[in-house]
Amino acid sequence: xxxxxxxxxxxxxxxxxxxxxxxxxxxxxxxxxxxxxxxxxxxxxxxxxxxxxxxxxxxxxxxxxxxxxxxxxxxxxxxxxxxxxxxxxxxxxxxxxxxxxxxxxxxxxxxxxxxxxxxxxxxxxxxxxxxxxxxxxxxxxxxxxxxxxxxxxxxxxxxxxxxxxxxxxxxxxx
Amino acid sequence: xxxxxxxxxxxxxxxxxxxxxxxxxxxxxxxxxxxxxxxxxxxxxxxxxxxxxxxxxxxxxxxxxxxxxxxxxxxxxxxxxxxxxxxxxxxxxxxxxxxxxxxxxxxxxxxxxxxxxxxxxxxxxxxxxxx
Numbered sequence: 001x002x003x004x005x006x007x008x009x010x011x012x013x014x015x016x017x018x019x020x021x022x023x024x025x026x027x028x029x030x031x032x033x034x035x036x037x038x039x040x041x042x043x044x045x046x047x048x049x050x051x052x053x054x055x056x057x058x059x060x061x062x063x064x065x066x067x068x069x070x071x072x073x074x075x076x077x078x079x080x081x082x083x084x085x086x087x088x089x090x091x092x093x094x095x096x097x098x099x100x101x102x103x104x105x106x107x108x109x110x111x112x113x114x115x116x117x118x119x120x121x122x123x124x125x126x127x128x129x130x131x132x133x134x135x136x137x138x139x140x141x142x143x144x145x146x147x148x149x150x151x152x153x154x155x156x157x158x159x160x161x162x163x164x165x166x167x168x169x170x171x172x173x174x
Numbered sequence: 175x176x177x178x179x180x181x182x183x184x185x186x187x188x189x190x191x192x193x194x195x196x197x198x199x200x201x202x203x204x205x206x207x208x209x210x211x212x213x214x215x216x217x218x219x220x221x222x223x224x225x226x227x228x229x230x231x232x233x234x235x236x237x238x239x240x241x242x243x244x245x246x247x248x249x250x251x252x253x254x255x256x257x258x259x260x261x262x263x264x265x266x267x268x269x270x271x272x273x274x275x276x277x278x279x280x281x282x283x284x285x286x287x288x289x290x291x292x293x294x295x296x297x298x299x300x301x302x303x304x305x
Contacts, residue, residue, distance in 0.1 A: 028251055028254070029250050032254020033254040039255075040259065040263075044270070048269060158251070
């Protein structure tokens with residue numbers, strides 16, 4: 001089954017998205033695992049700071065803020081029904097403002113997610129790199145960046161795997 | 175294994191489960207630090223969201239197919255979170271020197287054994303229900 005509309009001028013052989021239910025469920029499991037891995041990277045640095053930190057800089061509430069922003073962004077992005085995004089679908093669902101609202105909320109979700117990632121880099125630079133903290137304490141900031149990056153990656157994997165599912169049901173309907 | 179006796183399968187699974195519990199409890203008792211016992215709780219919780227969400231989605235199958243899919247996906251997401259939590263918890267504890275390295279390896283391996291037993295058992299059940 002080939003897609004009808006051509007996007008590129010030259011036929012670029014894109015790898016076809018795997019359209020099977022098992023791949024989709026594996027993607028969802030992988031997304032959950034990535035989120036958990038990110039969360040545990042940060043929680044590990046928090047426990048380390050509480051139990052075994054040789055330096056006087058500790059993990060405080062400031063370090064938690066980017067992770068909270070990323071979590072809110074993930075919740076907002078994934079609670080949007082993706083069928084509402086395209087404007088053709090909004091006709092059938094009634095009310096042409098639905099797609100616009102969905103895009104606005106989705107934009108806020110992505111802004112929260114990107115803001116969390118940027119905020120973690122800000123915390124790393126302002127709290128750990130500029131005061132020149134030594135290595136085991138510098139890990140708190142780096143783990144914060146890794147954790148927020150993994151949360152973004154989890155969101156991307158979840159999005160892709162749900163789109164795989166959509167295509168699967170579409171090919172079933174035909 | 176085409177013609178394995180179901181009773182022998184159950185016995186093997188039970189002994190593997192017992193070995194997993196043995197490893198985790200040993201990792202706690204040898205060092206007199208009972209924090210790795212949390213791994214058992216996490217891995218016992220891990221199959222629950224999938225079961226609950228599949229039951230729920232099977233109940234309102236006739237209403238909307240999209241909501242059922244979303245519920246199943248949510249259950250899978252939570253399952254992924256719990257499994258990685260069970261694996262990452264001993265790493266984090268060992269990294270902060272709350273538990274030692276041997277306790278970490280023993281609790282991770284024991285947790286994997288327990289979870290693998292639960293998964294194999296549920297697959298075995300589903301397979302036997304189909305026929």
